[in-house]
Amino acid sequence: MAAQQPTQEEMAAHRKQQQEFEDAVHKIQSLVDNVRHDPMKLRKITLHGAVKTRESFLHRILQPAFQARSLHEVIGLSRQAVRRLERFGILDDIKIQLDSPSDPWLQGHKDLVDLGIWIKEGSRIQIKTGTEAGNAEASMYGAMTVKNIFGGAETLSTGMAFGTRTSSAFQFSLATPLLADPDKTLSFNLFSQARNNTQWSSYEEELKGGSLKYSTLSPLGYHEFAYEGHWREICRPSEKASLSIREQCGHSLKSALTHMWTHDTRDESLMPSTGHFVSLVQEYAGLGGDVEHLRQEIEAQVVRSNDKGYILSATVKSGFLHSLNGKPSKISDRFFLGGPMSVRGFKSNGLGPREGDDSLGGDAYVLAGVSLLTPVPGFAKRDSFKGHIFANAGSLISVKPGQSAKTTVDNLVKAPSVSVGVGMVYRHPQVRIEFNFGLPLMATKTDAISRGWQLGIGINFL
Amino acid sequence: MSEHEEKVISTTSEPIVETVEETLPDGSIVRKTKTTRLVTKRVLSTTTSPKEILETNTTKIVSSSSASSTAVHDSVSHDHHHHNIKASSEATEVTADAKTEKVVEKAEVSEEKSESSAGSTTTTTTTTTTTTTNRSIKSVLFGEEANNHPLYKFLARFPLKQWPAPHTRPCPVKPVLYAFVPGWKIGKQQDEDAKTSQPAIGSFDVESLKWMAYLKFNGIEFDIKPAFEPNMSPSGKLPFLALPNGSLITADGFESFIQENKAEDATDELDFDEATEAAAFITLAESKIHSALLYTMWFEVAHFQTTTRQHYFGHHKSLLAMILVYLEKSRIVNSMLLKSPQIDREQIFEEAVSAIDALAVMLGDKNEYFFGKDKPSSLDAVVFAYLHVILTIPRIRNIEDAGRSGELARIVKKHENLFRYSQNIWNKWFSASNSAE
Numbered sequence: 001m002a003a004q005q006p007t008q009e010e011m012a013a014h015r016k017q018q019q020e021f022e023d024a025v026h027k028i029q030s031l032v033d034n035v036r037h038d039p040m041k042l043r044k045i046t047l048h049g050a051v052k053t054r055e056s057f058l059h060r061i062l063q064p065a066f067q068a069r070s071l072h073e074v075i076g077l078s079r080q081a082v083r084r085l086e087r088f089g090i091l092d093d094i095k096i097q098l099d100s101p102s103d104p105w106l107q108g109h110k111d112l113v114d115l116g117i118w119i120k121e122g123s124r125i126q127i128k129t130g131t132e133a134g135n136a137e138a139s140m141y142g143a144m145t146v147k148n149i150f151g152g153a154e155t156l157s158t159g160m161a162f163g164t165r166t167s168s169a170f171q172f173s174l175a176t177p178l179l180a181d182p183d184k185t186l187s188f189n190l191f192s193q194a195r196n197n198t199q200w201s202s203y204e205e206e207l208k209g210g211s212l213k214y215s216t217l218s219p220l221g222y223h224e225f226a227y228e229g230h231w232r233e234i235c236r237p238s239e240k241a242s243l244s245i246r247e248q249c250g251h252s253l254k255s256a257l258t259h260m261w262t263h264d265t266r267d268e269s270l271m272p273s274t275g276h277f278v279s280l281v282q283e284y285a286g287l288g289g290d291v292e293h294l295r296q297e298i299e300a301q302v303v304r305s306n307d308k309g310y311i312l313s314a315t316v317k318s319g320f321l322h323s324l325n326g327k328p329s330k331i332s333d334r335f336f337l338g339g340p341m342s343v344r345g346f347k348s349n350g351l352g353p354r355e356g357d358d359s360l361g362g363d364a365y366v367l368a369g370v371s372l373l374t375p376v377p378g379f380a381k382r383d384s385f386k387g388h389i390f391a392n393a394g395s396l397i398s399v400k401p402g403q404s405a406k407t408t409v410d411n412l413v414k415a416p417s418v419s420v421g422v423g424m425v426y427r428h429p430q431v432r433i434e435f436n437f438g439l440p441l442m443a444t445k446t447d448a449i450s451r452g453w454q455l456g457i458g459i460n461f462l
Numbered sequence: 463m464s465e466h467e468e469k470v471i472s473t474t475s476e477p478i479v480e481t482v483e484e485t486l487p488d489g490s491i492v493r494k495t496k497t498t499r500l501v502t503k504r505v506l507s508t509t510t511s512p513k514e515i516l517e518t519n520t521t522k523i524v525s526s527s528s529a530s531s532t533a534v535h536d537s538v539s540h541d542h543h544h545h546n547i548k549a550s551s552e553a554t555e556v557t558a559d560a561k562t563e564k565v566v567e568k569a570e571v572s573e574e575k576s577e578s579s580a581g582s583t584t585t586t587t588t589t590t591t592t593t594t595t596n597r598s599i600k601s602v603l604f605g606e607e608a609n610n611h612p613l614y615k616f617l618a619r620f621p622l623k624q625w626p627a628p629h630t631r632p633c634p635v636k637p638v639l640y641a642f643v644p645g646w647k648i649g650k651q652q653d654e655d656a657k658t659s660q661p662a663i664g665s666f667d668v669e670s671l672k673w674m675a676y677l678k679f680n681g682i683e684f685d686i687k688p689a690f691e692p693n694m695s696p697s698g699k700l701p702f703l704a705l706p707n708g709s710l711i712t713a714d715g716f717e718s719f720i721q722e723n724k725a726e727d728a729t730d731e732l733d734f735d736e737a738t739e740a741a742a743f744i745t746l747a748e749s750k751i752h753s754a755l756l757y758t759m760w761f762e763v764a765h766f767q768t769t770t771r772q773h774y775f776g777h778h779k780s781l782l783a784m785i786l787v788y789l790e791k792s793r794i795v796n797s798m799l800l801k802s803p804q805i806d807r808e809q810i811f812e813e814a815v816s817a818i819d820a821l822a823v824m825l826g827d828k829n830e831y832f833f834g835k836d837k838p839s840s841l842d843a844v845v846f847a848y849l850h851v852i853l854t855i856p857r858i859r860n861i862e863d864a865g866r867s868g869e870l871a872r873i874v875k876k877h878e879n880l881f882r883y884s885q886n887i888w889n890k891w892f893s894a895s896n897s898a899e
Contacts, residue, residue: 246695439621441623452617
């Protein structure tokens with residue numbers, strides 16, 4: 001809100017200015033409108049300022065503009081090309097200008113036009129270091145990103161991180177747009193990390209692997225196809241590790257094809273106020289390697305709000321791991337449930353099959369949650385601060401190879417762990433912070449329950 | 463000094479041990495973070511500078527274990543039953559906590575810490591930050607009597623409905639030996655073995671077979687679970703023994719476990735001289751014969767390709783097996799190079815020959831077991847394990863190899879008494895021999 005009320009004169013001057021501007025726009029508009037269907041062709045495109053960006057790459061993007069056959073099309077197509085260029089995120093600034101050919105021989109040709117484009121390339125190298133907290137994990141990282149490394153909007157990024165849950169991580173990725181289309185990306189990734197799961201399962205996991213990923217936007221949503229090869233080692237069981245965890249120790253090789261699809265119409269992902277979200281993740285492992293399975297995960301969320309600041313969201317999630325070789329699943333592939341961002345009122349990964357203090361993970365789960373975010377008295381203007389009432393339910397079970405689908409479903413619905421609670425939600429620009437008082441209503445005997453206050457910091461909440 | 467600290471440690475959890483070790487060596491300023499994970503899942507992190515710790519280390523604090531308020535401190539006294547505190551702080555939250563959770567040891571620690579800072583003349587500026595989650599916050603909110611607070615009682619009633627546990631592990635009645643056994647490709651046979659009470663199954667691995675033999679010699683009943691991942695053992699080595707009470711026995715505790723649990727008159731006691739001699743021969747076998755066996759298994763190409771790889775890594779798919787075999791082989795090379803500057807086949811086998819000769823002489827012609835006893839001893843377990851593994855290595859007909867791969871077995875077979883001895887033990891103790899060997 002303005003601090004001072006504008007004076008009458010200022011208002012009048014402003015209105016006049018606006019009127020003039022609108023008139024000018026209108027004039028140009030009608031001028032263009034009059035000649036919009038006049039035949040016109042793009043004679044040449046002059047590009048200024050491309051230092052590192054490859055010519056062939058730019059050529060591919062700008063090429064379609066030459067197909068214009070009228071002024072209207074020339075404007076439309078060149079705008080389209082420029083917008084496409086912008087989306088790669090490698091340019092700081094783009095200006096375009098249409099001009100009649102300066103060549104004296106062509107002065108008479110009213111149907112030819114030249115396009116001038118002035119671009120300013122952005123800085124290519126970004127180095128970041130810092131600390132991060134999210135999804136119940138705190139870490140320290142250093143990352144380097146080189147944009148436009150080969151002049152075709154390719155991105156090379158490497159990163160290293162050390163943290164509480166991921167004890168150490170290294171990753172390298174090279175991503176390139178396919179056919180100069182910002183919506184189609186092919187990326188090659190390598191990573192190596194050590195995950196520390198001792199807090200809930202008394203083991204550590206060393207992961208090394210690579211993937212080749214193709215992602216694309218379709219009218220239906222975002223797709224990602226990938227081939228992944230992961231070498232996992234379950235190692236360093238802690239002193240009190242249960243035998244079931246010890247028996248999981250060892251190496252395994254996963255070679256899998258995955259497909260992910262998401263369709264997201266929410267206004268934002270951290271604390272959405274409207275829209276819906278559907279995601280589907282499928283994985284087929286068994287192209288060589290030690291594990292053969294089908295792994296499915298589906299998630300759906302609907303969010304509705306009213307103008308008084310109440311937001312109601314409902315989420316369901318389900319996953320199923322089906323072993324194809326008749327062997328029991330490996331702990332690395334299993335699902336884990338529970339915690340401040342999953343089923344609240346339970347400890348992190350505290351649901352489902354457990355032995356001693358260790359969560360063993362499960363092969364099938366269902367998860368449902370309803371959250372009502374309310375305006376907080378006194379903070380009504382602050383959208384980032386909300387009261388929270390929730391009910392969560394989840395069930396995680398292990399599935400024996402060859403078990404009938406009916407038994408699995410029966411087991412899933414037979415003994416859900418349910419919790420309710422109230423709390424606060426704060427939406428920080430990067431993370432969502434929840435502080436809830438939760439009470440488990442139903443639980444299995446071995447569930448790690450957490451009555452009372454629970455703090456959740458993360459990105460993906462139930 | 464350190465033993466007092468360990469006293470504290472034993473009641474809490476291991477991360478403290480690490481920090482203690484870190485602080486001892488030098489006095490330079492090193493930041494250290496202490497994380498304590500109790501059963502109550504509370505995290506206590508302390509940041510101290512070691513210089514100050516060294517000062518306070520000399521201060522021994524005597525405290526009343528009531529953990530509430532009074533604690534007397536004495537900077538020179540050496541009351542061994544009290545804790546030696548190295549850091550002082552305000553740890554009110556922890557105290558409140560510990561009381562509600564009834565972690566008495568913990569309460570003492572934190573209480574003493576605050577007292578020492580109050581009373582001690584050494585200027586300590588250490589800080590303890592306490593990150594509390596869930597329950598501890600609760601106790602802060604409801605005060606020290608949280609357990610009796612009506613709200614706490616109300617909370618304790620949740621969950622209102624309890625379901626049966628989704629996963630239960632049947633409690634074993636017998637100790638379970640996790641050992642290398644030939645079972646990677648025989649899923650079915652594995653099940654059958656699990657049913658038979660005393661599996662008639664041997665091992666291709668000397669250490670595993672030795673344990674089996676020794677357990678059997680001492681009349682201890684046990685089940686065998688095939689295992690191929692040394693990582694799973696607390697010691698990083700297979701085999702290990704899981705007792706029905708949940709504790710795990712590794713090589714360190716094996717002998718004492720045997721002595722405590724062996725059936726009466728299972729073995730004849732060796733007298734002092736015999737025991738010394740046995741120890742000498744065990745060392746002989748474990749160094750000289752071991753090297754030759756390792757060489758045969760890992761460096762004779764014929765064996766390595768057909769047998770060893772399959773035995774140890776056959777349960778993995780080829781690509782992973784290749785990597786792991788390579789890693790294991792280089793580990794073995796390194797371990798052998800530690801003993802001698804180079805891996806010299808001639809020398810290794812010469813030494814093995816003399817060791818085996820010595821064993822043959824030692825055994826004598828008529829004896830069933832070493833020292834002419836009626837019952838086997840630990841030496842028998844070791845020698846049998848080596849002989850049996852050597853003799854059961856599959857013979858490979860390979861012309862290029864010129865019979866080199868079978869040399870160790872031939873050396874043993876030259877001594878008829880050793881051959882007979884090994885067979886006798888196998889037949890007698892591993893009897894109902896439908897074995898996979």
